[in-house]
Amino acid sequence: MKKYSLFSLARNAFSHHQNWQPAWRNPEPKPAYDVLIVGGGGHGLATAYYLAKEHGISNVAVLEKGWIGGGNTGRNTTIVRSNYLWDEAAQLYEKSLQLWEGLSQDINYNVMFSQRGVFNLAHTLQDVRDVQRRVHANLLNGVDSEWVPVDRLKQMIPILNVSSDARYPVLGASLQRRGGVARHDAVAWGFARAADARGVDIIQNCEVTGIRREGGQVVGVDTTRGAISARKIGVVTAGNSSVLAAMADLRFPIDSHPLQALVSEPLKPILDTVVMSNAVHGYVSQSDKGELVIGAGIDAYTGYGQRGSPHIIEGNLAAIKELFPMFSRVRMLRQWGGIVDTCPDACPIISKTPVSGLYFNCGWGTGGFKATPGSGWVFAHTIARDQPHSLNAPFSLERFVTGHLIDEHGAAGVAH
């Protein structure tokens, strides 16, 4: 892998950029690999990268039915934070946040991780209790977090409507300063390039159509480009997890819903942080290009069509206009939808399965992007060692049997 830097950019400028290498090769699939990763999104590519980097397993292929980063990785609102309520979740997301903090340098690809802070607003007295509970828990868990009373909030985000006359007045917020946003596509591409450099084959336009097993052991997959053998297979196919699980006769407690997002036309800098509100339900940040990036909750119905209903967007924008009345005259430029796999406790499944050698990483709901590096890191560990890392042990399938749920939509309520 030729290193990216200002110098390489300058050097290539002299040759009119004719000599850049491909960021990743475009190989034909081999008949067999040590490990197959199904799903070329951020999580799958990160898994492949950490398998090679941390565990020395590089005879790995990532199989992607379309183009890498084309699912939720390329559709989300790019928010990164780790201020989760429960210990298990906080530790997992905090590991991820720590990986984010050096990621551009680690993979030599600028993922534009921008720690511009994440505010979670409280609008009712119960919101205040919940947010303060989370702040206290975060601090004890070693996750940076602070309570911002409303007068200070007004100084920090002058354009935020904190009027006490609002329908649901803002009463305060939590702030995680180390949270922020990243460039979503770059995460997929950067991991792909770094994994490829370590020998991982990234195979696009290769859809898995079956999971082969022999005596309770996984032995390979059927794909649109032929059968490929492997005795370890990690499936990371957000939006289609249940479909892939069914190929191995597994059933997961997952519902798949559309989730929509939108951007505005690009504006000069107006909002330099991330503002999320669960009570009025909307969240917004401004991208480096200047677009307001806006999202909300899922559509209520289940389905696999990557499109949602317009009333969700209308309600979402009403919340944004409540918080930022001056955005009313700004225009929505583009809206889109993805499919999220949601678990009953709003936490992911990163787990071994009843099929030996078959591992699943799924159920991230609406908030998987922030976990990309951490998810890959623990999943690589799980696959390489055939046992979960202590960070993801609580996120096993067994929890739905034992009842040891990690219910993040209870008190924390912030599912994104």
Place this chain on the structure above:
Amino acid sequence: MTQPRRLPQGGRIDRSRELAFSFNGRPLQGYAGDTLAAALLANDVRLVARSFKYHRPRGIVGAGAEEPNALLQLGGGGHTLPHQRATQVELYAGLEAVSVNGWPSLEFDLMAINSRLAGLLPAGFYYKTFMWPQRFWGRYEHQIRRAAGLGRAPMEADPDRYDKTHVHCDVLIAGGGPAGLAAALAAGRSGARVILADEQAEFGGGLLGSREQLDGRPATDWVKAAVAELRGLPEVRMLPRSTVFGYYDHNLLTIAERVTDHLPPGISAGPRQRLWRVRAGRVVIAAGAIERPLVFGNNDRPGVMQASAVSTYLNRYAVAPGRAAAVFTNNDSAYRSALDLLDAGVEVAAVVDVRLRVDGELPARVRAAGIAVHSGYALVDVQGGKRVEGARLMALDSDGRGFSSAYPVGLRCDLIAMSGGWSPAVHLHSQSGGKPRFDETLAAFVPGTSCQAEVSVGAARGCFDLSGCLQEGFEAGAAAARAQGFEARPGAPMPAAVIIAQAPMMPMWRVPSWRGVKGPKQFVDFQNDTSAADIALAAREGYRSVEHVKRYTALGFGTDQGKLGNINGMAILAETLGQDIPSTGTTTFRPPYTPVSIGTLVGRTVGDLFDPLRKTAIHEWHVEHGAEFENVGQWKRPWYYPRQGESLDQAVYRECLAARRTVGVMDASTLGKIDVRGPDAAEFLNRVYTNGWTKLGVGRCRYGLMLGEDGMVMDDGVTARLADDHYYMTTTTGGAAHVMGWLERWLQTEWPDLKVYLTSVTDQWATVAVVGPQSRGVLAALCQDIDFAAEAFPFMAFREGTVAGVAARVFRISFSGELSYEINVPADYGRHVWEAVMAAGAAFDITPYGTESMHVLRAEKGFIIVGQDTDGSVTPDDLGMSWILAKNKDYLGRRSLLRPDSVRTDRKQMVGLKTLQPGFVLPEGAQLVDDPDAAKPVPMLGHVTSSYHSPCLGRSIALALIRNGRQRHGDVVYAPLSDGRIVRAEICDPVFYDPEGARQNV
């Protein structure tokens, strides 16, 4: 001289109404009927913007929705509008427009240095750099952000109003050009309910900018007649200035109508815009087509325009965008522009046509007019900076991929009218779920198979002759109406256009670069500065999917969403990769077709209408008596009633003591109330509550807990048995709607055999809780037909009677531990009864109290509030409520209570907490630990769920969930607070007051 480029005659402008406006502070004049772009061109304004990345000078390219460059900021203050496309802004008197991306000025832009640094700024350069040193990214990014953005958000709240309209129609026609008008005529004459929407102020579409003839007369005469006829049809709704921007499932389409945007701000009384949500039986898409640019060196110089836009400015606005024009084309349609230019008195230096053989009818006319036609040539470069000063052309070789001449020759011109062919506007078809297919003959994507009840007609389908458009539109309109059950009725036939045979076009996605990689930039996406070389670079670097290329190069990411550049870009990618265009594909067309104001999408759901605001029947009394309110769900609940100068704490102290010592009164109307009826009602309650209900006698009440399927506490409340088959259930205030949905879900999907009927009656009843030792006296004074004696009306009983003259249900239940009665009366009598209670209680100094005192009173008793003391992870046993779990029946959530994690003995359990400093009130949400000095992550025991100063105990009390808490009464735990303080507290029983429950049983 004003308006130097205005033609002396012609156009659809009103020369009697001169309008003054300004551009970058410079006063200018235009005419009514102009767009801002037309008026700028009339004033010979060429430079209107700087590009996003390189800050190259840019001018107006188009005349409609596809315009990528002329994005201007209009107006100021709260009325300012960023990103307005000058080609779509109707000129009004006093309009102030400024360009946004030049500093210090548009003419002299220091950021144009980026153009010199372009070698360092290829597609995706930012992914490769700004990584060292790590901590500097924030500074780099700050500069990047400052440079980005194409407009400024207003800094004030929006002064305008927005409306929404929901309608059904039989036929929605998107686009009011010839095909759309013809469709509307056919459908409208049949009597079908028709909506015809067009983004322009005037119907007629492309005909308004052309010199086409129909039946030997100007086509605009036909437009006028058609519009007049349509306006006379009662079931036809005409929506000008209305863009059909979204196509969703089940033929739901959204239209943004710009109601008053064409008027000066502040003078109109109407809404600024209106969102139409249309459920259409059938949809006819007559959205036209967009002329593609050609990709050649420096094709972004101000003065390089779409040929069709040049014609539109000449014919519709009587503006000549230049003095000497070159026409550059790969098809016949641009020859019309050459003739338009010629007839308008503009010199046409040459027509440059990439086709080797040019022998169509239109080229023949152009040649006959004495214009040089250079066939087999291409423009390779444009001279000039802030305006076109000339062009260079070279002879192409036979396959168009190289040159047969060694050097270019110059051509003097200040305007270049280009045409790379036409792209049908397949956006709505694609949004509907259709997949556009590539038509090799047209070299364009055309609509594919319909997924919904829609059809594209005219240019939107790839039909480019006028007669064909009219015929297709007419037939589609008639067919759509017929499908909705309306028979065609006779009317004037569609007129005939003169048919001019068009020779085939020759795809020319990218003119070869005459100096190889050193050649001038060939722009594909003007707004985002994406060049052909950027696309090639992306492909070279392995970004081969069209979606990757889009994201890597920003192709099509601008506010025009690639209307001009996308098809060229995809074709160039296909060429680069050596594959065909169909297998390269397109990116997904997403709503909206053109950007839509957030305010328009929000409509009136702002402020108090953001969410329905629910007030009890007694609300105004609370307001009149100075209550502070708390939002609970959608309800406004009195929080406390401060007297003059009282703080929250002081008021709560007074209120609590009144309830404990004499009598208090609380508005409990917000509790959810569900009327449960039917022969299986008892069985139903048995299943949804954890405790048994079959033995509850008529006239008695019982407290119940509901669990989720996971066994966790979901809601609670008291339910009374009014009759054998009739119960009156109460829920928490915030959980009412959820519980109602939950119960209905079980009844309808799992237990359809149960004969039970649920009715939400929350709003039908007002509830007045009279609480305290003197409550019996208050009730007795108001009600003569109920015996309030302790044995006659025991605790957890209910009676019907007449309270203050109103038929009432009185429940003797208590959420405070005191003797108390809850009076339920029809909501209309709520205030009357409340006031009667206040009057009757005056003798006892009755004191109204709010939710805060309610919380304190119940916490003193250790009563939980679901949602505050529980969080979806708490079982009944965790709350010390195993007594409420029936052993001999099944109920929702029971199975989950048997799971290993539910039966762990060290779960978090509800306990009381007393701070060692009795005056210190722990913050709710504080976490509790055994060792505050432990290394992070510090093991946490649990948290404080409720915490108050207890007036009757004279100290602080708190409820908490603590790991294994029931076994730890007497232990001291620590609460490390976020401000650094560490508070010690002793674990105790959660019932702080009257543990025997004597006070409520008097």
